[in-house]
Amino acid sequence: MQPADHPRIADARIGVLIVNLGSPDAPEASVVKRYLKEFLSDRRVVEIPALLWQPILRGIILNTRPAKSAALYASIWDRERGDSPLRVITGDQAGLLQAALPDVTVDFAMRYGNPSIPERLAALKAAGCTRILVMPLYPQYSAATTATVVDKVGAVLKDMRWQPALRVLPPYHDDPLYISALAQDARAEMAALDFTPDVVVASFHGMPERTLHLGDPYHCHAQKTARLLREALGVGEAGFRTAFQSRFGKAEWLKPYLDKTLQSLPGEGIRKVAVIAPGFSADCIETLEEIAIQGRETFFHAGGTHFAYLRCLNAGTAGMQMLSGLAARELAGWRESGH
Known part of the structure; x- marks a missing residue:
């Protein structure tokens, strides 16, 4: 029995975090510039020594590309839901995966931009998730995609005193x-x-x-x-x-x-x-x-x-059956244990 003054500890739960690449928060040049700076500064994405790359990125690319990219984002922006298609669809996928797996807590994050991996991992931890399955939604493995998600998750866990147990969805290119x-x-x-x-x-x-x-x-x-x-x-x-x-x-x-x-x-x-x-x-x-x-x-x-x-699989029936099946397989043993 806990002492009366013991800090509250949430009931142990299992978490699932689906992760995709990311998107700027708005189709505006200043916002796109912030997003591109984070994305193109990742050493997994651009494998040029920083001393050579950063002057090019900050001096040329971030002063020319954001306006062009913002116009392209504007052409496909989901005006009805007020967000980028990628973030809208990934949120829908998380919601449907939650419905398919009601005994776990499902959330989603973007490797670059919002919602961020640190923010959503902290939210899962605060909800009592002591075991978390991270699902990078990249069927084909690449250091510039899957690996950088794992890098970011590791950096977040490095600052946690009480770390959750972790599993990562492997590539599923031939599943x-x-x-x-x-x-x-x-x-x-x-x-x-x-x-x-x-x-x-x-x-x-x-x-x-x-x-x-x-x-x-x-x-x-x-x-x-x-x-x-x-x-x-x-x-x-x-x-x-x-x-x-x-x-x-x-x-x-x-x-x-x-x-x-x-x-x-x-x-x-x-x-x-x-x-x-x-x-x-x-x-x-x-x-x-x-x-x-x-x-x-x-x-x-x-x-x-x-x-x-x-179109991509998105949050359609076939795609969600696949994601649910992959998640259920990777969660085997955890769900049966009850926490």
């Missing part, structure tokens, strides 16, 4: 739950189109090519996801392409590039395409603007006639 959800959603979306695609293009976020040679498994994970998805869809190799988008700077990135692929397809007689983005768990600026707007314009300008962007 049957994931491949099945992708295929189910893609089939439904393509069935609703008013045309039959000549080719399906799977677009993944790009990474500098040097990361592959340094041992990052991202390229291999992406290629395996693409192959398994193609097979699940029953599409032959001639009717499926894999590409990488969002390259930045002058260095070589993983190829083939999405924009170059879309430019070249009409010249091959391929004028009807559907683009899917399996590496993104929620629609964001890279999918809604770079693919759905820029990609469409690029393809039509090159002579294409029909273009469709197939």
Whole structure:
């Protein structure tokens, strides 16, 4: 029995924290500048020595890019809900995952921006969570995504006297739950189109090519996801392409590039395409603007006639069944113990 003056200790609970990349709080240049400063200062994201990179970042990029990026964010901002699509969708995913797992406490955070990982881990700890499953929503592992989430969580725990036990969702690039959800959603979306695609293009976020040679498994994970998805869809190799988008700077990135692929397809007689983005768990600026707007314009300008962007799994039925299944699997043993 606790003494009367003993500090209150919340009943032990299990927490789940889903994490995605992040978004600025508003589509305004000053706000985007703050977000980009945090994002592009991460040594996992830009692996250039800080003495060389920071003058470029602070002197050039943060004085030129924020206004351009703010305009792009404004073009896809969810005006009805007053937030970025990524944050809206991730919040919806957390709410539905909470409904599916009522015996645990579910929350969400962004690696960059708000709600932050330190803030939400502190909230879970204050709610009595002594065991926490962190779920980076990156199917394919990369040091610039999954690893930096783990880095940030570790930095937060470093300052805690009473640390919770921790589990981290591993990459799920080839998990049957994931491949099945992708295929189910893609089939439904393509069935609703008013045309039959000549080719399906799977677009993944790009990474500098040097990361592959340094041992990052991202390229291999992406290629395996693409192959398994193609097979699940029953599409032959001639009717499926894999590409990488969002390259930045002058260095070589993983190829083939999405924009170059879309430019070249009409010249091959391929004028009807559907683009899917399996590496993104929620629609964001890279999918809604770079693919759905820029990609469409690029393809039509090159002579294409029909273009469709197939949305991410988001908080749809197939995607939530997958997330619930992955979480339940990773929580095995903890939930049965009752705390």
